[in-house]
Amino acid sequence: MSTLEIKDLHVSIETEQGVKEILKGVTLTVKTGETHAIMGPNGSGKSTLASTIAGHPRYTVTSGSITLDGEDVLAMSVDERARAGLFLAMQYPVEVPGVTMTNFLRTAKTAIDGNAPAIRSWTKEVKEAMAQLRIDADFAQRNVNEGFSGGEKKRVEILQLELFKPKFAILDETDSGLDVDALKVVSEGVNRAHAAGNMGTLLITHYTRILRYIKPEFVHVFVDGKIAEQGGPELADRLEEEGYDRYLAGAGTAVQA
């Protein structure tokens, strides 16, 4: 049983116009076995929260804390966070030149586990996980994300989730840009990882669509860098009907439609 705890997190970025505060006091606790949906309009800071947890250098934490089982996550480098058990499925995975998927997956697995996986069982595991996510076998020999479609990139993120077995998965709009079939395949992947029983999930999404396949226990509405409301799955149903307008009215100018 692990706990990821975010307390009163304030985050800003440097822009050409100067420093801009994006997260304005986020408090959230996720435990192993739980699924939390974070829903909010574009520009509300969802990706900022995800990237800050992963340690992207662009984001500066000005106050607040993130801890994993009491350990200070903010003091860890990006790779240390991943090895500590945090996984971010990115909204826009980058293409990495010159590195094949096979080589990348093995290198990452070795780094995360601290020793190289046994080659035979690893190869089999990768193959099976790829098949379940309907990723073509020849992707193994292609360079990481190179020339993959948007949907393929998302599947490859979930492939890594299943192979690396993190303590906490943060899925940043993994659903966007997926057709219904892909959405199902990807959701099944997340549910499999979840069913193993050792993972907590932070599911970031703009739409309620994915919640048909992945069932959160907690729903947080994210507006203008803060959690505006939280509740159970019924909150998502309400958002489905009413949209975000109700929150935006009072949120000021920072939020784009």
Place this chain on the structure above:
Amino acid sequence: MTETTEKARIGAPSIAGFTEEGESLSPTPVATGPLGGDAAKSHSHGGGYGIPDSSRAGRLTSYRLADFPELKGTEEEWRFTPLRRLGGLHKDALDGAAPAVAVEAPEQVRVETVGREDPRIGSAGVPEDRVSANAWEHFSEATIITVPSGVQLEDRVLVTLTGAGLAAAAQHIVIVAEEGARAVVVLNHNGQAIVAENVEVVVGDRAELTLVSLQEWQDDSVHASSQQVKVGQDAKVKHVAVSLGGSLVRLTPTVRFAQPGGEAELFGLYFADAGQHLEHRTFVDHAQPNCVSNVLYKGALQGKDAHTVWVGDVLIQKQAEGTDSYEKNQNLVLTDGGRADSVPNLEIETGLIKGAGHASATGRFDDEHLFYLMARGIPEDVARRLVVRGFLHEIIQKIGVPSIEEHLTEAVERELEAGDN
């Protein structure tokens, strides 16, 4: 990605995340933020590819230094080279001791040391620039390596050239693969030297020669090498240039088809550290019909003032019908402060060809790549190594000599380690 590709060729590999680059388009100190978007700042230059001001066919060739005007550094072929750092190779008398030559070869191979008057000297080409002519005027003896007619070697021929000091010197090597011969010859340049070198290579009819030129000089060395290859009827040559060590290395491999039906592959790999200038200028002269050429050079840059230059000239002459040619250069800039110049030049004098293509791309291993790999638990130094290894491996695996491939893989690892601290 987009690449400049003339008469697009199907199946030409590309690296996504790399952006199109043309002439001298990598002012890498460009400040891009971590989320700066594209892997490299790109801009395409006017005409897509450059026709040199004066045709490559019209370039002056002569054995005599005096026939070449003194260099100003603004000449098309010298504009990227810092002449101050050339150790006088372009103007001084080159009377230092040439790097010692040691040849390890199977017994069928003839290895000779000859004087300037040997008739085989000059059989592959005439100097095409001032430094080459200066070397020609000053060398005192030449090494001639001959793989006799019909001999097919199992083992490579290893020519080790070891420099022992910084007195400017001239070197001359002649390699002949006679009719139907097959061989791999490796020139391994190491030690400390300031040397201008002419390597003449004659590939006889139906012969197959792989020539690997390794530049693993010590840090303060300067090396200018003109390597001219003459290709016979239905002959094949694979020329591989690998430049890792030295303060300034400037290699000008030229392949000239002397008969129809020849095939040439020119591969190159370079890794420039802080302060290094590594320049490669390839020239493929399609002077005969039905020849095939393929040029692929890949380079990595790491550290302040690392500078690489690739200029790829291809001339398809009027009579060279049925030509199929392609050339490509890719650079990977690993840190700020490096500069990769990349210039493909294609001159086509006949429309009756199978293909003529070129591509040039300079990519940057940026913070987003690094973040992605590190977010998967991979430490920074391992991440860098992973990318560079993958990038350069494409060339290493083309060499086809396992011992050299291993050696180079290790050498690339050492380059990376050197950059880590």
